[in-house]
Amino acid sequence: MRNLPLEMWIIRPDRIEPVPSKDTFIAGYIYHGPNGEKIPLELDEVIVTKLPNPLDPYRGLGVVQSILVDLDSSIYTAQWNLNFFKNSAEPGGVIAVPRRLSQTEWEEMRYRWDEQHKGVSRAHRVAILENAQWIDRKFTHRDMQFAELRKVSDEQIRQAFAFPRPMLGTVDDTNRANMEAAQDILDRSLTVPRLDRLKGMLNHRFLPLFGETAKGLEFDYESPVSEDESQENETRKNKAETFEILIRAGVDPKDAAEYCELPTFTMAPKPEPVIPDPEQDAPVPPGARARSVRSRRVRNAEDLDDDDLPDIEHVQAAWTLALSGLLADFGSVLASWFDTLVEQVAGLAGYTPGFSTLRVPTLAGLDVLSRAMSDMARSGAASVVLEAARQGIELPAGIVPAETLDVRARSVVDMLAQDYQLSAGREALRTGGNVEALREHLVGLTDARLQLYLGNALTQAQHAGRLASLAQASGVDGPTPAFYSSEQLDSATCDPCREIHGKWLGLSLIHISEPTRPY
16 A cells, blocks of 8 residues: 655755756755755655746746846945945045055054944045045946836846735725726736645645545645625626527527526516406505505505595604604714724724724614614504504504524614725825825715715615514404505606505415515
8 A cells, every 4th residue: 555645844945956857857856955965756756846947957947047137236226325324424435645554554544444434424535545546436326327227127037026016005096996906917927837846736736646646636726816796796797688689599508508607597488467356355566665665454446536545644744753863873983983983093094995984883873773673663563553543443463583683683784884994094095194184074074975874774674674564464364465656756766666656465465575675
């Protein structure tokens, strides 16, 4: 039985020496230890990952080897600058004397020169020489342009590694779109190819060492590339539209799905047309949705006139009052958020990459919104009980689970926090971290989006409470209840709500869903 690998060691490439072979290309390897020892290694003991080198087929050529001249230039530039400040704060020169100095005279001259001129604190002093002449260097520090040379070397090194410039923290000409594009380039052009090389090495060189025990196994990785959701949605939409066109043209569904690269769908049979019967319950329109639902315990919708329908203007009035109170209570939450954002920007001291990491605590806002939604749900449930009582029906109030309201409240508060964080980050980036301008910007923001978010949350809570009470009608003895839709029509009314306004929806809440209006 062959020996199975027990460990994997990462070895410095410069300590490995390939042994050429005229028969097998490479006979093996020799590892040079730190103390000079030489350890021979067999081919199955070393797994090499390398990039091709046209001048040396036995060794790969890394990025560093391809820019050694530029790296040396950068190192020598840094050392020259260090010596400039460390030694004399001026470029070197020559002191010429007319005769050969004795050892004592030489030591005295060097000591006096260092004492008076060596070091940054003694720079630019006038030199006084006895029987000697100072000869300056031909190239000055300015002439050498080492600052510009270092910038050139840095750029050449970055280009050699194909590393996106914004990912190094250089944000003088960078915005959010450029940063996202740079991250995508880094992931697709550098990280993924490197992972593919490692994956290929492990699957084709390392895994076979385990023999039959590795059969059916493979190494893989989770791609770091962030998927473009908008592009995916657009592609999915185009495929669905193409699929629909093919189906309408009479193409077999399986062939259409294969052409559009979609999974095979099971086609549902077309429903038989519903023929209304005046002696039976009113049919339910498919896909009907109600924003405001009234209940009436009648057998047939034709038995009622519009004048007999209950007045539910109090539902809108309760929502308006609740939103006004919630906006007032949420004011303290916003004030705390603004203070937190200003403090974080001030702490960054102009460090622009940190402006994208601004965060605010959401627990206080979650508590305020959860309580408001809970009160709104109870109010909505009570309103249905009142409406039923006016029709002579005793209906128990429904209860909305607190967990349901908390999930919705958390989503709303998190999205609100993200809006304010992004707005503060953009303003800080625009002003370079000016905290006074940031506070003025935050305080001056319109509350239109805040009303939209909180208003929709209260709407969902109110309808959840109303539906919870309406659901109790199935357990009440008496005539079968029928559900009627009455919408609040205005310029913002959506098409589905406008279409079902003034219509009977059916006899069961199964066909009535809650509003799906996005925030």
